[in-house]
Amino acid sequence: MHTTMHKKTSRPRELTPQAKIMRTLQKQGLKLTRQRKVILEVFLDMDGHPSPEEIHREIHRQGHNLGISTVYRTLKVLVETGVVRKLEFGDGQGRYEQRDERTQHLHLVCKQCGQTFEVPTIAVDWLFEELAENHAFALHSHTAYLYGLCDACIAESSENRDNHEEERITP
Template structure:
């Protein structure tokens, strides 16, 4: 899957007339290797120790390119930061967001998906896309 996403990104930047650079490839590898919903700051800090020549603006612009190419999705979870997550073909999940510590838990639930479709159908509505985010406290923050 990682190889497919890399190819999608490289095809996209070529089509845009942009250069494939070593810095973009390093950022791409770090992003695809992470399982978290990364903010620009988090990815920048992750890269900085090993690659001090990669600046914050480069990480910012590259993450935007990931979103534009379709391999990443920009997410807002109410903390004022844009976070980026991987996008997989035909894959869908929802989020539990802890308002205490900021933990984000991905989940899938077929019952919720079925209910959403039933509600839409009852109103003659065709869902094109959706997102479900539930905000509250994780088990650790409840203690």
């Protein structure tokens, strides 16, 4: 479960994702300063849902000197343009992902270890569309968070339970 859901599928296309996003931003009249380009390139190369701190760390690791406030400001701008989405996993920090309308997914969030798993929403897309329709709402995109325990944490908790069988109190 852990490995398969993280796998990124590569789609053949004429433009690299980076180039495509740069073009989208330029069309919107956003000035692509050197700083913004660095932040965007580092962010797009990172897997998962990095936080501003993680992006900032990676920027430094690659030898660029940018302040964390610049990272925050740029992410905010990128969210406003719609190419980046801000997510809340309940761990107190905003996390960011590239927004791609063609690969809509929902997030399974493990409340124990904080891992998140992306699940394609194809099977439930009709439900979101129906919900929107019932409210005369023009649906552009969607995401959802499902909170619970991942399989590793379930296994761990059942191991602990087996070890402390005598202490177990049934709720």
